Amino acid sequence: MAGRRGALIVLEGVDRAGKTTQCCKLVEALCDAGQRAQMLRFPERSTEIGKLLSSYLEKKSEIEAHANFSLDWCKQPDVGLPKPDLVLFLQLQLADAAKREGFGCELYENQAFQKQVLQRFYQLMEDPTLNWKIVDASKSFEEVHEEIRTVSEATICTAAQRPLEELWK
Ligand code: ADP
Ligand code: MG
Numbered sequence: 001m002a003g004r005r006g007a008l009i010v011l012e013g014v015d016r017a018g019k020t021t022q023c024c025k026l027v028e029a030l031c032d033a034g035q036r037a038q039m040l041r042f043p044e045r046s047t048e049i050g051k052l053l054s055s056y057l058e059k060k061s062e063i064e065a066h067a068n069f070s071l072d073w074c075k076q077p078d079v080g081l082p083k084p085d086l087v088l089f090l091q092l093q094l095a096d097a098a099k100r101e102g103f104g105c106e107l108y109e110n111q112a113f114q115k116q117v118l119q120r121f122y123q124l125m126e127d128p129t130l131n132w133k134i135v136d137a138s139k140s141f142e143e144v145h146e147e148i149r150t151v152s153e154a155t156i157c158t159a160a161q162r163p164l165e166e167l168w169k
Contacts, residue, residue: 007156011026012088015106016101021141083167093138094114094115
């Protein structure tokens with residue numbers, strides 16, 4: 001008999017929306033509750049390709065960057081990957097993100113670029129095949145955490161009964 005499967009929960013949002021902070025808190029809370037939760041970063045900056053991306057984003061190396069491809073073109077490398085059971089969008093006004101510690105340190109952390117990123121997120125959210133949930137990321141650390149934990153626990157229960165699907169297929 002096949003075992004119960006876990007859930008794939010993705011945290012999204014503009015730079016400094018709180019993704020890393022909330023993902024760590026969620027994994028910790030789930031592990032404390034006896035779940036085998038693990039955080040995966042995308043990109044994972046410790047791999048060979050990740051190191052290259054990281055140094056580029058930290059403005060330490062120059063790589064020719066193409067930025068004019070269509071959204072559909074950009075989605076292609078992810079087609080067929082495990083489909084997330086839940087995509088939490090940490091919604092934050094760009095003016096508020098810009099006030100957070102570290103904003104501006106990396107290459108694309110400026111309001112004009114982040115505004116375009118936000119527009120692309122809203123375009124992606126129109127896709128009804130994905131389970132997006134908007135979370136108000138302007139609230140306190142604890143309030144955001146509680147909301148994310150509650151919806152994640154419910155998702156873990158329902159995912160166990162459902163087959164794993166493929167993204168954008
Ligand atoms: P991301 O991974 O989305 O870029 P981080 O989790 O690294 O964002 O958070 C960016 C900064 O904002 C950090 O200094 C973090 O402490 C702060 N921060 C995160 N969540 C909140 C919050 N709810 N309220 C205030 N500051 C926050
Ligand atoms: Mg982060």
